[in-house]
Amino acid sequence: MPMGYWVRRLDASLQAQLDSTLARVHLSRRQWQVLDTLSAAPVTPAEIRDALRPFNAADGGGGQERDLAALVRRGLVLLLDDRLALTEAGSALRSEAAGLVEAARRELTAGIGADEYSIAVSVLERMSNNADRLASR
Numbered sequence: 452m453p454m455g456y457w458v459r460r461l462d463a464s465l466q467a468q469l470d471s472t473l474a475r476v477h478l479s480r481r482q483w484q485v486l487d488t489l490s491a492a493p494v495t496p497a498e499i500r501d502a503l504r505p506f507n508a509a510d511g512g513g514g515q516e517r518d519l520a521a522l523v524r525r526g527l528v529l530l531l532d533d534r535l536a537l538t539e540a541g542s543a544l545r546s547e548a549a550g551l552v553e554a555a556r557r558e559l560t561a562g563i564g565a566d567e568y569s570i571a572v573s574v575l576e577r578m579s580n581n582a583d584r585l586a587s588r
Contacts, residue, residue, distance in 0.1 A: 459576070461557045465559070476548045481518040483504065483552070486537065486545040489528065493536035 466480075473483050480502070488494070488502050496519075503515060519535070524526040527541030537545060560568055 454578075461484055468559065472474070472551050473548060475512050475551060476544060478544070478548055479518060481515055482522055482585055483548055485515070485522060486548065488526065488539060489537045490542065490549075493531065493534035495513075495534055499535055535582060 469483075470482055473480060476505065478486070484503055484506055485499065488499055499519070516574070519528065522541065525529070525540075526538055527544055528535055529538055530536075563571075
């Protein structure tokens with residue numbers, strides 16, 4: 452099979468696996484990204500939009516606003532001094548989700564050495580950059 456087949460298949464499998472993992476704690480992928488971003492430090496709404504922009508290209512970021520509002524309604528995120536921050540419940544849920552995501556990553560990379568993983572990511576990054584360059588000609 453050509454590389455494109457395996458890349459698409461892996462992408463679909465990774466997305467399904469992450470969605471399934473996060474569903475165990477009632478989070479969407481975008482909600483997880485918000486919680487994970489806020490775990491480092493409180494940020495302004497503009498800063499979180501910028502940080503998550505690469506993940507929101509498909510819908511222009513509109514879904515991010517809905518997911519952020521849902522996290523606020525659930526009492527996981529709050530706006531404090533014009534900055535978004537995790538609540539205690541948000542921090543606890545983020546930690547729980549991080550543990551599940553990390554366990555899933557360990558299972559996904561079982562039998563793959565750190566050097567192999569690094570090489571695979573490097574090759575995919577270079578190929579993506581080359582494809583972008585070729586497409587812009």
